[in-house]
Amino acid sequence: MSDMSVKRNGVVTDFVANHVRSIPRSGIRDFFEIVQSMTDVVSLGIGEPDFATPWHIREAAIYALEKGRTGYTSNLGLPRLRKSIARYVRQNYHVEYDALSEVLVAVGVSEAMDIALRAVINPGDEVLYHSPCYVSYSPSILLVHGKPVEIPTLAEDHFKLRAEALKAKITPKSKVLILNFPTNPTGAVMNQQELLAIAEVCQQHDLLVITDEIYSELSYGEAHCSIASLPGMRERCIFLHGFSKAFAMTGFRVGYACAPVALIEAMMRIHQYAMLCAPIISQEAAIEALENGQSDMEQMREQYQLRRNFLLNSFREIGIPCFNAQGAFYLFPRIDQTGLNSREFAVRLLEEQKVAVVPGNAFGGSGEGHVRCSYATGMDQLEVAVERIGKFVRSL
Numbered sequence: 292m293s294d295m296s297v298k299r300n301g302v303v304t305d306f307v308a309n310h311v312r313s314i315p316r317s318g319i320r321d322f323f324e325i326v327q328s329m330t331d332v333v334s335l336g337i338g339e340p341d342f343a344t345p346w347h348i349r350e351a352a353i354y355a356l357e358k359g360r361t362g363y364t365s366n367l368g369l370p371r372l373r374k375s376i377a378r379y380v381r382q383n384y385h386v387e388y389d390a391l392s393e394v395l396v397a398v399g400v401s402e403a404m405d406i407a408l409r410a411v412i413n414p415g416d417e418v419l420y421h422s423p424c425y426v427s428y429s430p431s432i433l434l435v436h437g438k439p440v441e442i443p444t445l446a447e448d449h450f451k452l453r454a455e456a457l458k459a460k461i462t463p464k465s466k467v468l469i470l471n472f473p474t475n476p477t478g479a480v481m482n483q484q485e486l487l488a489i490a491e492v493c494q495q496h497d498l499l500v501i502t503d504e505i506y507s508e509l510s511y512g513e514a515h516c517s518i519a520s521l522p523g524m525r526e527r528c529i530f531l532h533g534f535s536k537a538f539a540m541t542g543f544r545v546g547y548a549c550a551p552v553a554l555i556e557a558m559m560r561i562h563q564y565a566m567l568c569a570p571i572i573s574q575e576a577a578i579e580a581l582e583n584g585q586s587d588m589e590q591m592r593e594q595y596q597l598r599r600n601f602l603l604n605s606f607r608e609i610g611i612p613c614f615n616a617q618g619a620f621y622l623f624p625r626i627d628q629t630g631l632n633s634r635e636f637a638v639r640l641l642e643e644q645k646v647a648v649v650p651g652n653a654f655g656g657s658g659e660g661h662v663r664c665s666y667a668t669g670m671d672q673l674e675v676a677v678e679r680i681g682k683f684v685r686s687l
C-alpha cells in the first residue's frame with residue numbers, strides 16, 4: 292500500500308502528514324543522544340560557541356526587561372535594529388538595503404531560511420545546494436514541497452562550488468540556489484572570483500540565491516565576499532545572517548533577512564502569521580551587538596583561529612589529512628584511510644577514547660569518509676581531544 296493511501300485508523304502517528312513522516316531525524320541529534328548518556332567525553336561535536344554572550348549584550352537584554360520592554364514589536368522588527376542591520380550589511384558586505392522595507396528580523400537564520408523558502412517555492416520547484424551542507428537545508432526544502440538537489444563538492448577542491456558542477460544539476464525546474472560560505476560542516480570559503488562564476492550561472496539560468504552567511508565574520512584568510520554584492524545579484528538574492536555564531540548568541544534566537552522589497556514583503560506575510568515578531572528582548576540585545584560588539588567578536592575570532600591552527604597542525608602530526616579550512620569553526624578531516632566509514636569512526640572514537648565528533652555523512656552523501664570536528668571548544672579540551680584521537684588512530 293502506498294504511503295499516500297494511509298488512512299487515519301486510530302493510530303496517533305497516522306495524523307502526521309506524509310511529507311513530515313518521511314523526513315529523517317537529524318543524524319547529529321541521534322548521535323548526541325549516545326554522547327549525553329556518557330561521562331568524561333570531550334566533545335568536538337557541538338556547532339555553537341563555547342563563549343557566553345558578551346556581558347554588555349546580556350546587560351542590554353536585562354535592561355530591556357527592567358524597563359518593561361516586553362511587548363510585541365513591528366512584524367519586521369524594531370526600526371532601530373533594522374537600521375543597525377542595514378548599516379552593518381552595507382559596511383561589511385557592501386550591499387545597500389533600505390532599513391525599513393528590505394530588512395526583516397527573524398527568529399534566527401533558521402526561521403529566516405524557512406520563510407524564505409516558503410515565500411518562493413511552488414510544489415516541485417528544485418532547490419540546489421552544495422553538499423556537504425548544514426543538516427537543515429534538505430528537510431526545510433521538503434517541508435515546503437520543493438525538491439532538494441544536492442551538488443557534491445570535493446575535499447580535493449576545498450569543498451568549493453564550481454560553475455560546471457552547478458550547471459550540470461540545472462533543469463527547467465531549478466529555481467533557487469542555497470549558498471553557505473563559510474560552510475558548515477567543511478569550513479570552506481569562496482572568494483570573489485569564484486563567486487563571480489556562480490553569479491554568472493545564476494543570471495544565465497534565472498536562479499534566486501538564498502545566501503546563508505551566518506559564519507561570515509569567522510573568515511580567517513581572504514576578506515569575506517557576499518554574492519549579493521556582485522553585479523546584478525542584489526535583485527536575485529536573499530541575504531541571511533544572524534547573531535548566533537559571531538556574537539555567541541545562539542539562545543537569543545535572532546537573525547535577519549535582507550532582500551528586495553517584494554521578497555521581504557512575501558516573507559513578512561508568513562512571518563506575521565506564523566511568528567508575529569522576534570522576541571523584543573533579543574532584538575534589544577542584537578542592537579547592542581551590532582553597535583558595540585565588534586571588539587568582542589574580533590577577540591572570539593582570534594581564539595577560533597588559534598584553535599583552528601592548533602587542531603589542523605595536530606591532525607597533520609597524527610597523519611589525518613585535512614584541508615586548510617578558512618572559515619566557520621569546523622574542520623572536516625578525511626578518515627577513510629583508516630578503513631572505517633564516518634559512522635564507524637565516530638562511534639568507535641567515542642566508545643574507545645571518549646571523543647565526540649560528528650560523522651560526515653550526517654551532512655549528505657558527499658560527507659562520507661570525513662568527520663566534523665568543531666573547535667568551538669576550549670583549548671584545554673582540544674588538547675585532550677587531540678591526544679585521544681592520536682591514540683585511537685594509532686590503535687587502528
Ligand code: PLP
Nearest residue numbers: 338399400401425475533535546
Ligand atoms: N545556518 C547554518 C549554516 C548553521 O550552521 C546554523 C546553526 O548551526 C544555522 C543556520 C542556524 O542559525 P540560527 O541560530 O541563527 O537559527
